[in-house]
Amino acid sequence: MKCPDNIVLYMHEYLDEEIDEHDEELLKKHLQTCPKCQSYFHELEKAIALVQSTSHIQAPSNFTENVMARLPKEKRRVSVNRWFR
Ligand SMILES: [Zn+2]
Numbered sequence: 088m089k090c091p092d093n094i095v096l097y098m099h100e101y102l103d104e105e106i107d108e109h110d111e112e113l114l115k116k117h118l119q120t121c122p123k124c125q126s127y128f129h130e131l132e133k134a135i136a137l138v139q140s141t142s143h144i145q146a147p148s149n150f151t152e153n154v155m156a157r158l159p160k161e162k163r164r165v166s167v168n169r170w171f172r
Contacts, residue, residue, distance in 0.1 A: 090124055091117060098128050102135055 097114040100106035106114070118125050 090121060094121075094124055095127070098124075098131055102131060 091113070093110075094114060094117050097106060097110050101111060101114055118128055
């Protein structure tokens, strides 16, 4: 089965919660039938969960806190997007 060209785009839209219902339906149907995309989707989810969990962790020391404070949110977002290649 050939993967739709836009299925990866849908994954990103879904994870960004910017997908519309129609596309979400297509994405879910495809994931049910395509193990390859399924595992890719799980990799994306894991990457995002990891980033989200680390951004919620309380810094154990002032040093780490200061470093985290200096990281602009925008920049973290860019590094997340690198996972999406
Ligand atoms: Zn596929």
